Amino acid sequence: MRLRTLTLAAVSGAALLAAGVLPAHASAGAAARTAPASAQEGSVSAADLLAKVKSCSQISNGKYKTDDETSATVPVCGKNGAVFWKADMDIDCDGQRTTNCNENRDPWYQDDTAFHQSDGKPLKAESLPYIVVPSSSSIWNYSSAGIKGGGVVAVIYNNKVEYAVVGDTGPTKIIGEASYATAKALGIDPDPKTGGADSGVTYILFKNSKVSPIESHSAAVSLGDQLAKQFLANN
Secondary structure (H helix, E strand, O other), rough: OOOOOOOOOOOOHHOOOOOOOOOOOOOOHHHOOOOOOOOOOOOHHHHHHHHOOOOOOEOOOOOOOOOOOEEEEEEEEEEEOOOEEEEEEEEEEOOOOOOOOOOOOOOOOOOOOOOEEEOOOEOOOOOOOOEEEEOOOOOOOHHHHHHOOOOOEEEEEOOOEEEEEEEEOOOOOOOEEHHHHHHHOOOOOOOOOOOEEEEEEEEEOOOOOOOOOOHHHHHHHHHHHHHHHHHHHHH
């Protein structure tokens, strides 16, 4: 069974108020409440994005584990306008209780997420693609790198691109986790107990970006496609 340690629901106000926000002008309508369509999303291909992250300029002070029982092998890498890492994918089912994300389906379930919807409620892992960033530590401080709650992320797996948001924080020494909805859209088994991917997942986080409202997946796709094009042009 894959091990997933508990996520941390606390987050500093500084991370939410970081400067340089890029707004996404989209409403939280029906598209925001429905599960994402199957990737690929947007107009930028997985191959084009992966071509820009072949080499790593390490910005973290150390490396992360992908699970409790593994050694630390994953650095956080820097590029113009983004940070990235290549890891596994554990399944985060935290936040609002739904059919597939609850105490009965997930032994590590928590009813909160570090970042919240525009109405103040926790995020909904079953329907909203989001990723988990390691909580700030001596290894790496995500907020100091221009990454904030609601920031846009291109998640790439098996030649598919899924746009997600930064939605939760996790252990300080482990990396590689995303919501039930992210996994499902990429064709990864989303079961919080037995699902996930052991390797082959690339996470590209765009600096100083923020989806508004955070729960609008359509807004994440729109802004993500724009930022992915900028990323290709600037790297």
